[in-house]
Amino acid sequence: MSRPALTLHLATPRGFCAGVDRAIQIVERAIELYGAPVYVRHEIVHNKHVVDRLKDLGAVFVKDLDQCPPDRPVVFSAHGVPKSVPADATQRKMFFLDATCPLVSKVHVEAERHHASGREIILIGHAGHPEVIGTMGQLPDGVVKLIETAEDARAFVPVDATNLAFVTQTTLSVDDTSEIVGILQQRFPQIAVPHKEDICYATTNRQDAVKQVAQDCDLFLVIGSKKSSNSQRLVEVALRGGAKVAHLIDDASEVDWTWFEGVATMGLSAGASAPENLITDLIEAIRQRFDVTMTENDGVRETVTFKLPRVLTEATA
Template sequence: MSLPPLTLYLAAPRGFCAGVDRAIKIVELALQKWGAPVFVRHEIVHNKFVVDNLRAKGAVFVEELSECPDDRPVIFSAHGVPKSVPAAAEARAMIAVDATCPLVTKVHNEAARHSAEGLQMVMIGHEGHPETVGTMGQLPDGEVLLVETEADVAHLQVRDPERLAYITQTTLSVDDTAGIVAALQARFPAILGPHKEDICYATTNRQAAVKAIANKIDALLVIGAPNSSNSKRLVEVGRAAGCAYAQLVQRADDIDWRALDGIKTVGITAGASAPEVLVNEVLDAFRARYATSVELVETAQENVEFKVPRILREA
């Protein structure tokens, strides 16, 4: 029986970013250096496959520092942590390794710098997301106000409209954020923004690649975790760019084949915490059901690399 033809458009860049790569490497190097178990506060990155692999090697994932023993190393996830967490680890004389993405640390430093100059911060982000919690936790309570939507801007109660600056979560939708920034600037003309965009290069590049394939495809599959902010944004960007069907899948097993019935073209991308092995798994699943041809659509090349912390570079 001959298989129906299908064209797959593979977005590039996709998958792991430099910050995720570094965070995973940090856990692996820590296990090599200190042996198992190594404790990790929060999922190191938002991907079940990655977390399960590290767990099999001896990493223990916990939500709070209080769940960690004093005598084992603890690693802080790529999303960053409130200032109180490293302080608590230091008070307990723990070995702590910070896997916070350097681009998130840049936002933390920016917030601290503005605050030192007496400015109140407005953060554009998702309430409860670990990155937002970590960034807001760099400053005392009340110094960072959170907005999630343009509508939230109208209700902001600020200390002094002339003394404000804004920062953003690094994994937001570029287009949605632009609307919120415009609303902030309209209401608070004196508000200061970051020197360089807070939304990270990887988030921006992956969204641009989805926009480049959106008008060629009947359906879009984004490989990523349901708690991954940047992966969920890719689904939204695909829909906003006119893709009628856009779906987040963790693995090939999650694909809803009935929803893809009768289609001729599918776009495939992966969030910044999804490994390429899962992309290949999805491609194989399509090859088993269709006569596929694969077209790569590359909109940028990435060659960013971040060093691991010094404590892991020392023998």
């Protein structure tokens, strides 16, 4: 029997970003240099496949420094940590490696600069996300005010409307954040803005790519963790971009093939923490069921790389 025809629009860029790649390399290199186990505080990135592979190599993932023996290396996740965490590790004389994405660290520096200038600081982000916890934890409790929605922005009452600044989580929806920023700037014209966009290049590029291919898609699939903010945003962007239905899945095993009933055109992308092999595995599963014609948008070709901590590169040399 002939297989039904399906046009698959593959979004480019997709998958790993430079910050995720750097964080994974830090864990891998630490295991190579210092042997197993290497402890990692929280998930290094939000993807169970990445975490499971690193576990197999010798990484041990923990929630708290109390679970780490003092004589083994510990790595802090790509999302960043409150200042109290490295301070605690230093007090315990632990050897630690900070895998915080440099673009998240940039937001930390901005927040500290605004605080040093005496400004009241707004953080646009999602409560409870590790990156938000880390950013708010760069400064004393209560200094950073969190705004999650446009409604929050309209209701916010500052101490001094002439002495405000905002920073943002790096993995937000570009469109949603623009709306919130617009409200804040309309209400508080003197609010200090980031020197350069806080939403990272990888988040922006992946959302732009999804917008390019989502129009008229009967179905759009995004590979990524339910915990991953940037992956969740890609689903939202696909729906806004014209996809009739969109789903977030960890891998091909989570596909409900009834989703494909009546589907002639679909889109496919992956969040910044999702390995490329998950995409290729899903495409193969689709090809087994459909006569696939695949297209790929002419998206941004990313060349960004971030250096590893000097202690790892010097030890390797």
